Amino acid sequence: MAGDIDLSRRGVLMAGSATAALTAVSPAEAQTPRPEAEPSRMGVTLQVNGARRSLEVDTRTTLLDLLREHLGLTGTKKGCDHGQCGACTVIVDGQRINACLSLAVMNEGAEVTTIEGLGQVDDLHPMQAAFIQHDGYQCGYCTPGQICSAIAVLDEIRAGVPSHVTGNLRERPRATREEFQERMSGNICRCGAYSNIAEAMADVAGGRA
Amino acid sequence: MRPFSYERVSTPAAAAAAVRAKPGAKFIAGGTNLLDLMKLEIEAPTHLIDLRPLGLDRIEETEEGGLRIGALVTNTDLAANDRVRRDYGVLTRAIVAGASGQLRNRATTAGNLLQRTRCPYFYDPNQACNKRKPGSGCSAIGGVSRQLAVIGVSESCIATHPSDMAVAMRLLDAEVETVTAMGEVKTIPIADFHRLPGDQPHIDTTLPPGDLITAVTLPRPLGGAHVYRKVRDRASYAFALVSVATVVQSDGSGRVAFGGLAHKPWRVEKAEAALPQGAKAVVDLALAGARATDQNRFKVTLAERTLAAALSDARR
Numbered sequence: 001m002a003g004d005i006d007l008s009r010r011g012v013l014m015a016g017s018a019t020a021a022l023t024a025v026s027p028a029e030a031q032t033p034r035p036e037a038e039p040s041r042m043g044v045t046l047q048v049n050g051a052r053r054s055l056e057v058d059t060r061t062t063l064l065d066l067l068r069e070h071l072g073l074t075g076t077k078k079g080c081d082h083g084q085c086g087a088c089t090v091i092v093d094g095q096r097i098n099a100c101l102s103l104a105v106m107n108e109g110a111e112v113t114t115i116e117g118l119g120q121v122d123d124l125h126p127m128q129a130a131f132i133q134h135d136g137y138q139c140g141y142c143t144p145g146q147i148c149s150a151i152a153v154l155d156e157i158r159a160g161v162p163s164h165v166t167g168n169l170r171e172r173p174r175a176t177r178e179e180f181q182e183r184m185s186g187n188i189c190r191c192g193a194y195s196n197i198a199e200a201m202a203d204v205a206g207g208r209a
Numbered sequence: 210m211r212p213f214s215y216e217r218v219s220t221p222a223a224a225a226a227a228v229r230a231k232p233g234a235k236f237i238a239g240g241t242n243l244l245d246l247m248k249l250e251i252e253a254p255t256h257l258i259d260l261r262p263l264g265l266d267r268i269e270e271t272e273e274g275g276l277r278i279g280a281l282v283t284n285t286d287l288a289a290n291d292r293v294r295r296d297y298g299v300l301t302r303a304i305v306a307g308a309s310g311q312l313r314n315r316a317t318t319a320g321n322l323l324q325r326t327r328c329p330y331f332y333d334p335n336q337a338c339n340k341r342k343p344g345s346g347c348s349a350i351g352g353v354s355r356q357l358a359v360i361g362v363s364e365s366c367i368a369t370h371p372s373d374m375a376v377a378m379r380l381l382d383a384e385v386e387t388v389t390a391m392g393e394v395k396t397i398p399i400a401d402f403h404r405l406p407g408d409q410p411h412i413d414t415t416l417p418p419g420d421l422i423t424a425v426t427l428p429r430p431l432g433g434a435h436v437y438r439k440v441r442d443r444a445s446y447a448f449a450l451v452s453v454a455t456v457v458q459s460d461g462s463g464r465v466a467f468g469g470l471a472h473k474p475w476r477v478e479k480a481e482a483a484l485p486q487g488a489k490a491v492v493d494l495a496l497a498g499a500r501a502t503d504q505n506r507f508k509v510t511l512a513e514r515t516l517a518a519a520l521s522d523a524r525r
Contacts, residue, residue: 037233037255039212059215059257062244082245083312095285095314101241102315105215106259149311156310161289164305164445169294185445186309 046110048073049117057104064088064099067114075115075144079188086187089145089152090114096152098186115144118151127151130200138191146187150201153183157205175205211253219262221421225390228419231256236421238281239315241308242324249334251341265423268292274429277386280319280422284308284374287318297427298435299454303377306439309446319422322375322385322402325413326368326472327448328357339365340410347410350502356450359501359508361471366410367502370403370473371448377437379474380454380466384426390419399425403473410472433458434523439468440515451511457523461485467495467512488517 045054048071055070064081067073067090079087081100088099091113119125127147130136137143157175165182166173173179180198189197214231218224228234233255237243246252265279268290276292287293288304308316316324330336330349337346349357349367357367383399402414416422433456441447449469457463463484466476480494492513499509 037212037214040214042215059213060210081248083241083309086309086311089311096311097315098241098311101244101312103215103237103240103244103257106237106240106261108217153310156285159289161285162294162301162305163310164302166305169298169301182445183310186311 042105044105044108046104046107046112048112049114059103059105061104062100063090063092063097063102063104063107063112066104067099067112073114073116077141077144079142079145084188085142085145086149087142087145089148089187091148091152094152094155096149113148115147118147125151126204127200130203131197134196134200134203135193136197136200137189137193142187142189142191146184146189146197149184149187150180150197150204153180154201154205156183175202177202210247211250211255213254213257215257215259217259217262221263221388221423222392224258224260224263224421225388225392225419227256227258228421229390234258236260238317238320239283241312241316242320246325249332251332251334260421271426276427278318278425278427280317280424282318284313284316284318284321285310287374288313296430297377297381299380299437299456300374300377300427302435302437303373303452303454306437306449306452307373318374318425319385321372322378322422322425323414323416324372327371328368329353331368340368340406340413343409343411353504354502355504356448356469357502357505358471359505360475360496360499361405361473362500363406363408363410365408366406366472368406368410368472369469370413370471372474373437373439373449373452373468375399375403376452376454376466376468376474378425378427379476380456380464381427381431384428385416385422386424386426387416387420387422389417394423395420399474400476406472413472431456431458431464433463436519436522438515438519438522440511451508451515453512453515453519455516455519455523457484457520463523465491465495465516467516470496470508470512484520488513488520492516 040059041056042059043056067076076090077087079085083098083101089096090099092110119128127150157173160172162169162173163182165178177198180201218227235254237257238260265281267279269277271277284304288301294301330338331340336348339347347366358369378399385397385402387395435456437454439449439452441449452468454466464481466474477495480491483490483494496509
């Protein structure tokens with residue numbers, strides 16, 4: 001008989017969380033005490049998908065949370081919230097960025113394009129249509145970030161921005177599959193739709209050429 | 210994230226005054242590293258001073274024939290600059306070997322130099338870390354150390370500097386231009402900018418608190434073949450296990466700097482004299498006195514092999 005060492009899974013989980021609670025000493029508290037600032041609010045005005053939006057937010061609000069929680073644009077996804085997965089990729093002033101690693105107030109006056117601004121069901125952006133055509137997703141969670149990133153990647157190649165796989169730095173990079181794969185490495189897809197995403201990008205790049 | 214107040218400044222003098230006025234204030238530019246750390250409360254500034262309105266985003270030729278790179282030039286813009294691609298190829302190669310396209314679009318030149326280690330024990334507030342909390346100990350020593358430093362380590366810290374760009378800057382003998390909180394302009398050679406952990410691993414650089422980086426300057430181009438070779442656990446978007454930046458001249462002489470091995474970009478000038486004898490001769494000198502762990506001893510061998518591969522690339 002297991003007797004008194006019969007720990008249920010539930011019991012183990014509870015013990016585990018109690019340990020975590022005991023050891024979860026915040027490093028900011030543990031360090032030299034300094035005056036805690038009061039929560040601070042600030043106005044910010046930016047263009048989102050062509051519309052001027054003015055609102056007041058806690059300064060801690062990221063661009064990602066501003067889009068999702070304040071403007072209801074939940075197409076942009078929160079994956080890791082630490083710039084590691086790319087699910088929150090949006091296009092700001094023509095460049096793709098991780099919306100989770102940018103404060104809303106740092107984007108005063110910026111032009112932000114999210115997946116909602118690229119196209120809608122009856123009026124798809126060519127990259128959205130190509131993702132459907134080439135089956136560039138399974139669960140779809142990373143897809144808005146993948147599509148924003150893919151569009152910006154083609155712009156970066158056309159602008160001559162080099163990448164890790166660009167052969168000769170004196171020459172303009174070309175829209176090759178190898179370039180797509182390297183440049184899309186900041187967008188993780190747990191379903192592994194990578195090869196189909198690259199096909200979709202090649203389709204759109206070819207159509208433009 | 211802890212609460213903070215926020216302001217934008219439009220001149221370096223205003224930035225200096227703002228940081229002097231508020232204890233607990235920090236500068237923010239790209240924010241790609243600072244916000245990550247603020248979410249974990251590893252950094253907890255009470256006031257943020259946004260430097261982006263300062264401009265400082267131009268790349269200009271210097272009178273000496275080098276380049277002056279504004280502190281706020283993004284990693285993408287620096288890597289794509291025509292002069293950099295033509296004359297400082299190792300710098301472009303190093304930048305595009307790091308991070309992701311999204312991060313490089315926001316990360317700045319000065320911020321890249323100032324980014325903090327990615328040691329997993331630094332990032333985990335439940336672990337002892339002398340860099341995060343001075344005097345708390347180092348869980349990395351005796352812990353999972355495969356990715357960590359093999360040379361220049363101390364009893365207090367075995368963290369590595371994570372930057373690829375900084376390795377190329379060290380190779381090229383860049384200089385860091387700063388302005389003090391009192392408005393005085395200073396220059397710090399890149400060799401003196403990043404420091405070894407010693408018994409003060411919480412201090413990453415010799416930049417005094419409150420001082421602001423305004424530019425990074427490069428001397429005249431070196432010529433030669435430029436190579437940056439990085440070995441990592443996946444083919445893209447990962448920090449280096451070992452990286453090698455090298456510029457090799459047609460007579461076989463040249464320069465070598467390593468990333469992923471130490472608390473700062475690792476370059477030993479006297480080891481470079483051995484370049485004509487090959488990778489082993491250079492690494493024997495450059496990594497003399499290495500103090501590896503059982504888990505990261507492979508880095509010493511990997512450094513030699515990565516340099517050999519880089520020298521082979523340079524001859525092509």
